[in-house]
Amino acid sequence: MSAGSKVVVIGGGVIGLSIAFHLAEAGVEVTLLERGELGSGASRATADVVRSYFAGNPISSALAVRSLEAYRAFPARPGAELPLRQVGYLVLFTEPDQVAAFNADLAAQRAAGVDVELISAEEARQRNPLIGDLPLAAAAYSPDAYISDTTAIVTAYAQAAEQAGAALRTGCPVTAIDAEAGLVRTADGELSADAIVCAAGAWSASLVRCAGVDLPLTEPIEQELLTTDPLPPGTPEIPVTLHAASGLLIRTRGDRLLIGMGYPGADREAWRRDVAARIAETYPSLAGIPLHTAVTGLRDASPDKTAFIGHQPGPPAFLYATGFSGHGLCNAPAAGELVRDLYLDRDPGMDVAALAMSARRTG
Structure with a gap:
């Protein structure tokens, strides 16, 4: 089977679903691919805690502060009541x-x-x-x-993304990507895209290497x-x-x-x-x-416990949001906003360059 989409997001955890929602809400044609069920990776092994303080890691804290504001506003956008x-x-x-x-x-x-x-x-x-x-x-x-509910957050983002026009495909593991050609290969066939977003959590390392990005991610x-x-x-x-x-x-x-x-x-x-x-x-x-x-x-992890969020301009473009090191639930709304803004070449409102591999010392 061969198909196409403006943007293909790889990974159906809370990060990938936030990205899919924010892109679809902005009018972008999005297809999300998840190897298992939505929220079945790191998103199922959280303590259901959202917080803003990450000791010694003000970058993660800044993402979490922005995300906490979004969680408080969830009833208005994307439109779901959350326990907080x-x-x-x-x-x-x-x-x-x-x-x-x-x-x-x-x-x-x-x-x-x-x-x-x-x-x-x-x-x-x-x-x-x-x-x-x-x-x-x-x-x-x-x-x-705050004590919240990760499953409720995953469900809310999934429903809102679909309502905004995103296609969510579960049971569809990605076997390889060809970032130069804008192709994502799966067991069911391949998809072409103007942009590929890797938000595959613990399975990200090999995918980003296919795009020529060498992130120092640990094994799952x-x-x-x-x-x-x-x-x-x-x-x-x-x-x-x-x-x-x-x-x-x-x-x-x-x-x-x-x-x-x-x-x-x-x-x-x-x-x-x-x-x-x-x-x-x-x-x-x-x-x-x-x-x-x-x-x-x-779960995925980066050496400095700070997410990698970055952008290789295209076409086709390649973006990544991975390495959250257990901070994914606390960072998810901000990650979705930042990837959307990078793709649309908007001002993200913070120094995204500090999250890219090119700006990091992780060794």
């Missing part, structure tokens, strides 16, 4: 150098529009009473963190989030809380905790034991609470 329950984001610092790094980063975070401040160990414990007798030096607190990484048994009665509502030294991230989900801590790697049981030990150390009242897999999924 404000819980705040707390980062626990146990070492003086972590506090020093926060202070060094603060001006750039404020310039990016982030509302964040350094608080005392006492205030951190007031905000999260589960914290045990850690040697806390201080903590960072940002009120702009399996993310796993854990959940606990029901918490003891009376357990308080807490902010999304990150223990900076260990990477232990927790939030309440109903009457349980949702937990993440890095990546399991080859020895999943050893990783789980490490997670359990960190929980016992950080939140002693929860020591020994059973842990269960909540969700798994593959």
